[in-house]
Amino acid sequence: MNIALSTNQQIPLSVALQHVPKSATLAINEKSKQLQQEGKDIIRLGLGQSPFPVPDIMIQSLKDNASAKDYMAVQGYLPLREAVTSFINRTELQQRKAEDVIIGPGTKELLFGLQMVLDCDLVLPAPSWVSYEPQAKLLGKTVRWLVCRAEDGWKLTADTLEQHCQSHSTKQQLLILNSPNNPSGACFTEQELIALAEVAVKYNVYILSDEIYSELHYQGQHQSIARYYPQGTIISNGISKWAGAGGWRLGFFSFPENLKPILDLMIVLASETFTSVSAPIQMASVCAFEDSPELLDYIHACRKIMQAIGINFSQQLNQQQIKTVEPAGGFYNLVDFSSFEQKLAAQGINNAYQLSQKMLEKTGVAGLPGKDFGLHQGLLMRLAFVDFDSSLLLKRLIENPELKLDAETTEFSRLFSAAERMGNWLYNL
Numbered sequence: 001m002n003i004a005l006s007t008n009q010q011i012p013l014s015v016a017l018q019h020v021p022k023s024a025t026l027a028i029n030e031k032s033k034q035l036q037q038e039g040k041d042i043i044r045l046g047l048g049q050s051p052f053p054v055p056d057i058m059i060q061s062l063k064d065n066a067s068a069k070d071y072m073a074v075q076g077y078l079p080l081r082e083a084v085t086s087f088i089n090r091t092e093l094q095q096r097k098a099e100d101v102i103i104g105p106g107t108k109e110l111l112f113g114l115q116m117v118l119d120c121d122l123v124l125p126a127p128s129w130v131s132y133e134p135q136a137k138l139l140g141k142t143v144r145w146l147v148c149r150a151e152d153g154w155k156l157t158a159d160t161l162e163q164h165c166q167s168h169s170t171k172q173q174l175l176i177l178n179s180p181n182n183p184s185g186a187c188f189t190e191q192e193l194i195a196l197a198e199v200a201v202k203y204n205v206y207i208l209s210d211e212i213y214s215e216l217h218y219q220g221q222h223q224s225i226a227r228y229y230p231q232g233t234i235i236s237n238g239i240s241k242w243a244g245a246g247g248w249r250l251g252f253f254s255f256p257e258n259l260k261p262i263l264d265l266m267i268v269l270a271s272e273t274f275t276s277v278s279a280p281i282q283m284a285s286v287c288a289f290e291d292s293p294e295l296l297d298y299i300h301a302c303r304k305i306m307q308a309i310g311i312n313f314s315q316q317l318n319q320q321q322i323k324t325v326e327p328a329g330g331f332y333n334l335v336d337f338s339s340f341e342q343k344l345a346a347q348g349i350n351n352a353y354q355l356s357q358k359m360l361e362k363t364g365v366a367g368l369p370g371k372d373f374g375l376h377q378g379l380l381m382r383l384a385f386v387d388f389d390s391s392l393l394l395k396r397l398i399e400n401p402e403l404k405l406d407a408e409t410t411e412f413s414r415l416f417s418a419a420e421r422m423g424n425w426l427y428n429l
Contacts, residue, residue, distance in 0.1 A: 020134045032366045043418040045383040046366040048182060048332065051390040052244035055288070055298045062284035070279060074271045076103025076252070077282040080289075084252050087289035088235060091214065091222065096235075100255045102266055105277050107212060107236045107251030108135075110266070113273075114234070114253070115139050117265040120174040120206065123164065125156035126374035127334060127382075129182045129210070133374065144168065145374050153325055154184035154334055158195035165203040175200065177225055178210040180217055183373050183382035184334040185310060185327020187217055188225070197228035206259075207233045212251075215242035215299050217329040218307035231256050241330070242299060243288050248281050301397040305390065306331050308405035309412055313385050316407070316416050320423030331386050334370070337379040343429040344379065352380050363421040385415050 021027070028046030035042050075081070081098040088096050104110035112135050115122065122136040126145045136143045146164055148154050156177070165173075177196070179188045188196075200207055207225055214222040214237060226233040238251030255263045270276075288295065306329075314326040314333060323336040337344065337355060349355050352369035359381070360366050370380030393411045397403050407416060 016138050016140065020137055023131055023134070028366055028368055031360070035360075035364075040364060042360075042364045042366055043414055043421070044366050044387045045385060045415075045418060046368055047386075048241075048384040049246055049386060050241050050244040051331070051386040051388055052298075052302055052394060053391050054245045054248070055243060055295055057287050057292065057294050058239075058243065058245065058284055061287050062280055065280045065283035068279040068283055072276040072279050072282055074276055075267050076101065076277065077279070077286075080282050080286050081252075083286045083289040084237075084254065086291075088237075088254055090291065091224075096254050097257070100257060100260065100263060101252055102255075102263060102270065103250065103252050103277050103282060104270065105249040105251075105274050106240065107210070107238045107253070109274060110236065110251055110253050111135060111208070112138075113266050113269050114208065114262070115141060115174070117262055117269060118172075118174055118206070120172045121168070123173050123175040123205070124374060125177070127154060127181075127183050127370065127380075128176065128374050129178060130368070130372045132176055144173075147375075150323075150325060150336065153186045154181065155186050155188060155192060156196065158192070158199050161196060161199045161205075162202075165199060165205065169203060172204070172206065174206045174208060176208045176210055178212075180213040180222070180327070180329025181332075182213065182330060183332050183368070184325065185330050185332045186325070187328040188223065190223055193223060193225045194228050197225055200225075200229050200232055205232065209233050209235050211235060211237045212241050213330040216303060216306055216331070218303055218310065219328075220300075220303060222329070226256075231258055234259065234262075239285055239288050242302065245285075245288075248285070250277055250281055250285050297398050297401075298394070300401070301394050304397060304401075305393060305405060308409065309385050309388075309415060312407045312412065313383075313415055313419065316419035317422075320419055320426070322419070322422060322426075331384055333383045333385065334373075335367075335381050335383055337381070337426070340426045340429070341379060343426065347429055352378065355379055356381055359422065359425075363418075363425050365418045365422055383418070387414055387418075388412055 032042045032044045081101040084101050085096050085098045116139055121142040123144050124132055126147045133143050146160050148156055209224050209226055226235050235254040240246035310327040314324050317324045321339040324333045349358055356367055356369040367381040367383045388411050
């Protein structure tokens with residue numbers, strides 16, 4: 001017997017969830033796919049998914065471990081945590097320990113857990129990644145935005161952090177610092193990190209150093225603020241961006257020893273939520289953090305490709321009077337359409353959201369408005385330069401590291417077509 005619910009019944013839905021929209025990056029990806037299925041030529045610069053294939057060494061390792069079926073330890077597979085620790089100590093000049101690492105189903109899940117465990121206000125540089133703020137809102141946290149400037153390369157300065165801390169010194173704060181940065185592609189220098197660390201020490205600010213793009217620093221010179229503020233910095237990283245394995249859903253947090261109480265609570269939370277990350281995925285990912293020649297060749301090739309695109313794509317945009325700061329890592333441009341403000345206003349386009357919608361409709365170029373990253377003023381959009389076929393190019397570059405990459409590289413044609421499409425539409429308004 002089926003019992004129907006009354007049409008007048010009120011379903012008790014979460015108030016917090018009802019006021020948080022779907023992730024902007026996932027929404028634009030779905031919209032782009034829908035338009036493509038309708039036969040439209042869409043250049044997908046919205047979702048920041050790595051364009052690169054998972055390294056062969058990791059694929060083979062996954063095949064070798066596919067039969068693993070047991071639950072792993074909640075904190076993570078010990079050989080993986082040991083490999084992660086070696087990776088950190090190799091690249092960050094730290095002496096972290098395997099017992100201070102937790103493995104999660106992506107860093108996104110771990111970040112949500114961290115915010116649930118900590119009774120802190122969240123401090124975000126504007127711009128910041130789209131999911132930091134919504135997660136905080138779901139948990140009823142106070143979010144404080146610190147506006148960054150184009151003339152500073154869209155990077156948080158020590159002076160801005162100092163001014164904020166002077167005004168908000170009564171509650172513990174968690175600052176998320178992301179370098180290389182999403183959405184700007186900016187990377188902090190040693191001097192900038194030291195200055196920020198001095199302020200963080202002075203005001204006892206916890207820092208989550210989101211280093212998910214660390215291996216895509218174009219010069220291979222990524223630095224973590226953990227070098228200068230080890231006692232207050234949690235390191236976050238994973239395999240989704242620099243190893244092309246976003247769908248594997250694996251990330252890690254590494255804690256300094258004095259913040260172990262936070263880790264302990266996160267392990268408790270994990271035990272009652274995701275239990276543990278897939279056993280085959282954890283076992284297959286050990287080699288991602290090892291210093292093997294095969295993986296290094298892969299990473300060096302990825303860096304060279306993204307640097308060539310980042311430089312040439314930025315030049316193409318600037319030639320179209322679409323202003324952008326050349327990125328130093330990752331695969332993003334934060335672009336400014338203010339040169340066309342009057343023309344756009346005459347078309348009823350007065351903010352970045354309206355611009356992104358009209359841009360998709362008129363040019364087929366999908367990007368995200370600045371407001372999704374905390375930039376509520378101006379005509380700013382983030383473009384993820386990832387819509388290109390990387391597999392053959394990656395193979396050719398690994399075989400020939402001296403291969404020249406420039407604006408004439410065939411695989412980059414769709415990206416540069418995006419700049420041309422946008423410029424043509426804007427000039428013809």
